Amino acid sequence: MKVEAVIRDTQWFAEMDNSQPEVSLLLYVRGDGKSELVRAxxxxxxxTLKAIQLIVIDDTLDAEVSTWLASAxxxxxxxxxxxxSTVVGIPAVGWIEALKRARAPLYVLAKESDRFHREALEQMLREAQRTPEFVCFGYVDIVEHDESGNARAVKSDKERGKSMVELRVHNFIARNAVLIxxxxxxxxxxxxxxxxxxxxAEWDFWRRLSESFEMKAVDVAVGVCDASTIRADAAxxxxxxxxxxxxxxxxxRLLLELIDDYxxxxxxxxxxxxxxxxxxxxxxxxxxxxRIDGAKEVAGSNDETDGYLLIVNVAYDASTxxxxxxxxxPFNHRVRVVTVGQNLPLEALARATAIIVSRAVRPxxxxxDIARQTRHSDVLLSGR
Structure with missing residues (x-):
């Protein structure tokens, strides 16, 4: 199923302001009810930045949401x-639709669970104008809630100073913190x-972006994100x-002129x-x-020799x-790296057919030990 087939029946309700925006914010909405949407x-x-265009992608089929958006x-x-007209449930499809209508030279992605600090976009724009050779990203405050729904902890995301190569291990850049x-x-x-x-999709995009452009962490608190939302997405x-x-x-295949056929x-x-x-x-x-009725299994060229390589290292270094x-x-596609800085994921052992430990074994x-108790005991490779 192609992108064009999914988006062809989407209705467009344009903004009334025709002035040139400096930032277009693309807000995908899929959650239940309108409370989170209203806050976002x-x-x-x-x-404080007034020259903005806000495009909301309503993927809810919720009459209450539609009524509130019309009023807004x-x-x-x-x-x-x-x-x-029908729920798609894939945020990236909505962001693609919105990008086609966006009029600014800079874009921000968001979902209904994201909330922005009042000066965030103005500060991010200032940083981008100061260093136009970089793709700038800020950080978000992550909020924990107790069972009653009360905020019990707020912590600033301090991982923004990491090397971009660490994006190959996990995503440390917030969805709504990048000025694209x-x-x-x-x-x-x-x-x-x-x-x-x-x-x-955002994680993948940051990885691809960092491979072609220099990304720069800036000291701008963009907004607030709920920890439960992050965990739900990861699960x-x-x-x-x-x-x-x-x-x-x-x-x-993801260039704008070709993406409709993706x-x-x-x-x-x-x-x-x-x-x-x-x-x-x-x-x-x-x-x-x-969507897949009648579809045939796509055979691979080497199904009989499929395997995955798990690399365990102190950091994602040059040797890795x-x-x-x-x-x-396809061998470089079937590699996954985990580092000692993470809580080493047990699920990574389930599919690995070989494990290579680099630098040190003791940590x-x-x-x-868990790997040795599984089928990996005869394929375990260790570095010094």
Whole structure:
């Protein structure tokens, strides 16, 4: 199923303000009810930066949400709405639709769970204008709630000083904290709307962006994100399958002039059989069983020799890049790196057919003991 087929029936309710915006904010809405949406929209419209265009992608089919958005459009001429006739449930598809209508040279992604500090966009724009050679990103405050819904802790995201290569291990850049320049999208394409990346499209985009442009962390607190939302998104991700997908080059197919023909649910025949099966399962749950009725299993060229390599290291260093990222495809697609700075994930052991420990074994002994109790005991490789 192509992007064009999914978005062709979306209704467009344009903003009444025709002045040139400096930032277009693309807000995808899928949650239940309108309370989170109201907080998100009001936090954008209250920005000290007035030259903004806010495009809300309404993927809810909720009459109450539609009514409130129509009312909000009457109150603020900078608000535009894209309304779906059927629920798609893939945020990247909505952001692509919104980008087609965006008029500013800079873009920000958001969902209804994101809230912006009042001066965030003005401060981010100032940083981008000061250093136009960089793609700037700020940080968000992460809020924990107790069972009664009361905020019990707020912590600033302090990971923004990390090397960009750490994006190959985990996503430390908040969805709504990046000011995305149009020239970058023209060069590498936009977000990948494939069903495989339904909950990881932003992470994939930051990785692709960092490979072609220099990204710069700036000391701007952009807004607030709920910790439960982050956990919920992470819980839906098969990290081995997602990693194999993200390691596969796709920029040429994600250029704006070609993205309408991009297939949302097509498996990649170069991927391992288990990843293609994950793709089929996600198509059923995300796009509906009828999307793949009659579809044939896509055979891989080496199903009998499929395997995955787990690299355990102190950090994602130059040797990791040299020895594993530079392997020829498809072997470099089937590598996953975990570092000692993380809580080493037990789920990573489930699909690994070999484990390589680099630099030191002692810090990983407990992790390796678990591996030895599984089928990995005869394929374990260790560095010094």
């Amino acid at each position: 929209v009001e936090s954008v419209l209250a920005q 459009q009457k109150r603020d001429p900078r608000l535009a709405v894209l309304r779906r 320049p149009h020239y970058a999208i023209e060069a590498i394409g936009f977000l990948d709307p494939h069903v495989m990346l339904s909950q990881a 839906e991700v098969d990290l081995w399958a997602v990693e194999e997908w993200m390691r596969t080059f796709r920029n040429d 297939e949302l649910d097509a498996p990649d025949p170069t991927h391992a059989k288990v990843t293609r099966e994950v793709c089929a399962d996600l198509t059923r749950t995300r796009l509906g069983e009828h 890049t040299l020895y594993f990222d530079l392997l020829p495809p 990983y002994e407990a992790y390796l």
